[in-house]
Amino acid sequence: MPLTRTPTKTTSRPAAHAPAGDTLLRADHVQLGYWTPRGFNLAVGDASFEVAPREKVIVIGPSGCGKSTLLKAIAGFITPTGGTISVSGRTSLEPGPDRAVVFQEFDQLFPWRTVLDNVAYPLRVNGRSRRDALARAQEYVELAGLAHAADRYPHQLSGGMKQRVAIARALALEPAILLMDEPFGSLDAITRQRLQAELNRIVDQTHVTLLFVTHSIEEALVLGDRVVVLGNSPSNVIEIVDVRDLGGPETVEYGQMRGHLRDLLAVDKPIADDEEEEVLDGDGS
Amino acid sequence: MATAASSIPVARPRAVGWKRLPVWVRRAIIFAALIAIWQAYVSFRDVNPLLFASPWDTATTFWDGLRDGTLTKPTKTTLLLLMEGIGIGILVAAVLTAFATLTDVGEDLLTLLTSILNPLPGVAVLPLAMLWFGINDKAILFVIANATIWPIAINISTGFKTANPTLVSVGRNIGLSRVRQITDVLAPAALPYAISGLKTAWAFAWRTIIAAELVFGVAGSEGGLGNYINNARLYFLTPQVFAGLVAIAILGVVFETVFGVLERRTIVRWGMKTS
Numbered sequence: 427m428p429l430t431r432t433p434t435k436t437t438s439r440p441a442a443h444a445p446a447g448d449t450l451l452r453a454d455h456v457q458l459g460y461w462t463p464r465g466f467n468l469a470v471g472d473a474s475f476e477v478a479p480r481e482k483v484i485v486i487g488p489s490g491c492g493k494s495t496l497l498k499a500i501a502g503f504i505t506p507t508g509g510t511i512s513v514s515g516r517t518s519l520e521p522g523p524d525r526a527v528v529f530q531e532f533d534q535l536f537p538w539r540t541v542l543d544n545v546a547y548p549l550r551v552n553g554r555s556r557r558d559a560l561a562r563a564q565e566y567v568e569l570a571g572l573a574h575a576a577d578r579y580p581h582q583l584s585g586g587m588k589q590r591v592a593i594a595r596a597l598a599l600e601p602a603i604l605l606m607d608e609p610f611g612s613l614d615a616i617t618r619q620r621l622q623a624e625l626n627r628i629v630d631q632t633h634v635t636l637l638f639v640t641h642s643i644e645e646a647l648v649l650g651d652r653v654v655v656l657g658n659s660p661s662n663v664i665e666i667v668d669v670r671d672l673g674g675p676e677t678v679e680y681g682q683m684r685g686h687l688r689d690l691l692a693v694d695k696p697i698a699d700d701e702e703e704e705v706l707d708g709d710g711s
Numbered sequence: 712m713a714t715a716a717s718s719i720p721v722a723r724p725r726a727v728g729w730k731r732l733p734v735w736v737r738r739a740i741i742f743a744a745l746i747a748i749w750q751a752y753v754s755f756r757d758v759n760p761l762l763f764a765s766p767w768d769t770a771t772t773f774w775d776g777l778r779d780g781t782l783t784k785p786t787k788t789t790l791l792l793l794m795e796g797i798g799i800g801i802l803v804a805a806v807l808t809a810f811a812t813l814t815d816v817g818e819d820l821l822t823l824l825t826s827i828l829n830p831l832p833g834v835a836v837l838p839l840a841m842l843w844f845g846i847n848d849k850a851i852l853f854v855i856a857n858a859t860i861w862p863i864a865i866n867i868s869t870g871f872k873t874a875n876p877t878l879v880s881v882g883r884n885i886g887l888s889r890v891r892q893i894t895d896v897l898a899p900a901a902l903p904y905a906i907s908g909l910k911t912a913w914a915f916a917w918r919t920i921i922a923a924e925l926v927f928g929v930a931g932s933e934g935g936l937g938n939y940i941n942n943a944r945l946y947f948l949t950p951q952v953f954a955g956l957v958a959i960a961i962l963g964v965v966f967e968t969v970f971g972v973l974e975r976r977t978i979v980r981w982g983m984k985t986s
Contacts, residue, residue: 501884521883531877537981538899547895548885581982599885 450514450635451477451500451603457508458495459660468660469495472509475654475663477603482629482636484646487656488691493639496656497607500637501527514602523552526596530608532588535580535595542567542576545595552599562598569628570594586617593625603635610645622648643687647672647680655690664690764950772950773957782939786958789935792848793920796855800912803856804863811868812893818868825865833858833919837926851923858919859912866908870901903978910970917966921959 458470469492477483487493498504500511502519510517513525528534535544546563550556567576570590580588589609596604610618622645629636640646646653651670654663667687672680729737746766752758753765764772776782807824810817836857840850874897882896898905924937934942936955943951978984 503880503883521880521886523884523886525884527880527884529877529880533875534877534881536878536881536896536899537983538902538977551885551887551891579981 448478449476450479450481451637452512453496453500453509454512455509456496456499456506456511458492458499458504459507460495460504470656470662471660472662473654473656474509475666477635477637479635480633482638482649482651484650484653485637485639485656486641486643486646486653486687486691487661488658489641491656491659491661493641493656493661494607497527497605497637497639500603501525501605523548523599524602525605526599526601528589528592528596528604528606528609530611532585532612533580534592535588537580540577540579541572541583541591544580544591545598548595548599563594566594566598567591569597569631571624584617586613586621589613589621590624593628597628597632597634601634603637604629606636606638608640609638611640618645625649643684643691644675646687647675647683653687655687761947761949764953768950769953769957773954776951776954776958782954782958785934785936785939785955786962788933789920789924789937790962792851792935793855793916796852796920797859797912797916799852799856800859800916801863801909804860804867804908807860807864808867808871811864812871812897821864821868825861828857829861829865831857833915834922834926837923846927851920851927854923855916855920858915862911862915863905863908866904866911867901870904871897873904874900903983906970906974906978913966913970917963 453473453475456470456473457468458473459466459468461467473496475483485493485496495504499506500513500519502521502525511519513519519525535541536547539547542560542563545566546559549559549562554562564573564576567573570593572587572590572594575583575587580591583591592609593606610621613621626649636649638645638649640649647669651668653667653669655665655667656662657664667683669683672683674680732740750766753763760768773782807817807821811821812818833854837850837854840853844850844853878896878900879892882892887895920935921937924935925941927938936959940952940955943949943955974984
């Protein structure tokens, strides 16, 4: 993957670029829609991108563009209406711990289990012995900076702590790819920044591959190696940009990139001209 | 919760007088006062002892009943019958709920049956039960089971339906089988509803069994508490009538306490219900 500072505009088939061995996740012309009482509604028109092992890829787009739907499809909760998603070479995807998900909702922890038990339980489910699971859970609870709260129940935790537990729980499963669906979306700005830094540290320590959905440009720039930009629904991939070598928020490059992403995401702006089929007849509201 | 007190002193309005006493002391005082009034009424108003027993007579009769078994035996009979009836009720409710959770027909069936049978007072089916089973324990069991099935079934079913969808998604994501999804996610998630259903069922069953025993009179294998009271009335053993009522009230309090402890150890502790 070339490390460029300037935005790299990808052609219509980014999947063709990298050799197959270098790809952990490949979305190939994925189309996603759902049935409403009034007919078929297309959420994602055509999305192609790929994620290499150990890469941190951010999917960003305006609200309602179908980015969460895309993540749910990768997690196996819904089946694409067109195209293919392959993870580690497999294309028929049922939900499974190899694609552990961290959700946006704070209530994703089991209220009847302690912090430690919330992390250990999925390990038990996946065949580890009790002792093994607890030891491992302890390790990941510590990694998430929650050793002092291991015996607490979720309702005794703040929102930020709950999300850390959810991250620890997902990572303890050692997923092939960690899927995160706006996990910091409901947090206040300060907690959000702190958790972004924490996540960066944890991801660097565990070398996990990350696919992270957000609508925040800053979050994308802080966390990502590459950013997949989706347009308005029914969305296509407008552009895939490399952001791994940007400096901090004070640098010129960062500012330029932020401006560029803002332009791309501006709702009232016409979509980039290499987009074909930007209007799909009749199925919008 | 258990965090250290904040450094800023919070001025709390000082309770004065009655409110300053702990709850249990306040209750104990009121309780003692009521007993005193009761005793005074019997002592100074020259009431007919065949119609009204003093607290002292009630207490001694109660105590004697515990010692010679005249009160403990019917209590045991009633409780055993109650447990058996509730047990049957829970089993049937579980089957119905499972059916309702797994199939659409089952769901409609449960909704329909519940809306018809739940409002029916438990004892109302007693004449029918007597026709079907005769005057025996089976009839009472039938009545209790009927009184418990519906509140339990409708509550658990609601608990399953309102289970947090995010948790269900998490369950699928970590690879839970369908069975474990029910036992490990849906069941605990529905626990607040299950407990509340059980509480209602117990209250229904308790009222129903006492009423049924009162109607049955002496018949049946061994008389229960309702029977004990009815017998005492027949022979004008008024202190025994009172002692029977006291036993029923005490058991009611005991069961409420048990449910309270159960809730505090589970759903209150887990923040699924505020105490």
